[in-house]
Amino acid sequence: MPRAAFFTKETITAAGLEIVRAGGEDSLTARALSKALHCSSSPIFTVYEGMDKIKEDVRNAARALFSEYVSDVMDYYPAFKELGIRIVRFAKQEPNIFRMLFLGLDSSYTAEISKVDLCLDGIEEEYGLTEAQTRLLFRQIWPLACGLAVINAQNPEVYPEAEISEILSTEFTSMMHFLKSGQQVINITPRLRSSADEQKL
Template sequence: MPARKKIEKENIIDTCLKITRREGIDALNARKVAKALGCSTQPLFYYYENMDEIKNEVLQEISKLFNQALLKSNYDRPAYKDIGVNYIRFASNEPEFFKIMFQSKMNKEMFDFIDLTGSSLQIFETISKQTGLSLENAKQFHLRMWLYVNGIASLAAHQTIEFSDDEIDYLLKEQYMSLLIYEVKKGNVKEEILVQLIKKNREGKE
């Protein structure tokens, strides 16, 4: 008789992530997860009290995956545009995960909502470093930019429109520069910073 396969917590969560990736989190139930693992439901409830507890851990793992994807860069620190591109790519590559995080009813305040993964401070610091904006103004800048980026990401997640990398790059550059011009007019950003960024864009460095 073959030895019984030991089911670890990691196996359970990995399996739940695979199911969620294909079908969404509402598809998760004990029988489906147990069948995918090739076991009874007993191991699930050895580690967890109920399916709600399993789902909560799945959500935490999705949040970690999102954060890793969002801040991915070829450099020590991602440029602000990279963060927007990564956000849209995540929506396109992991549509079910994106819908769970950003298109579910959560009744959160706006800034709590865009900081679901705790990454916002690093993002505000990135904006501040690039533009000279104060952290508070960088926060408002990010909110305006995020509303735009999230719209593109939602279209990508629902496969309403398929965006190429070049199209995403162009759209984000245009919106970023528009918001920056607005901040210059308000006196929050020095005009020479805007000139430098325009020059970098023309040279293909930004």
């Protein structure tokens, strides 16, 4: 007769998320789970077949946590900037969960954030941009926001939130001026000054 399970998947996943929150994704082990749940590994693996599935469910729980964190960004104007600020703020408040979602095995999660497309649709409509212009705007600002988030996950004292807001506003305003000007991007390739004329804007 199989041993009765003492824990649900939800209980184990919640404990796993707390372990990641405190020590990072690498700290999520069977031993750490057993310690957190005050049991041997047997009851845990009565519910789960192995650690891979537990880690998958913990990542899903982390996704749900972040989704809830940005769930109301469309209530703000401009929503795209609010989303950028939220990502940086989340990295500051939940550095280990941020690293798991955006820098770890699940780093492809960045492209799956549903609020991005909603924000981009709003920008396209509100600023009269084409879809191509909106995607170019996203391509320039999104890596900047994520880069600021990475810095804040490592050292939250480097950029205060007011400065982050100013940096994002400067980039957004600069890109809007560029897009509205009708100019094309000039791909500047670094070359030795002695070998060719300098390439200038």
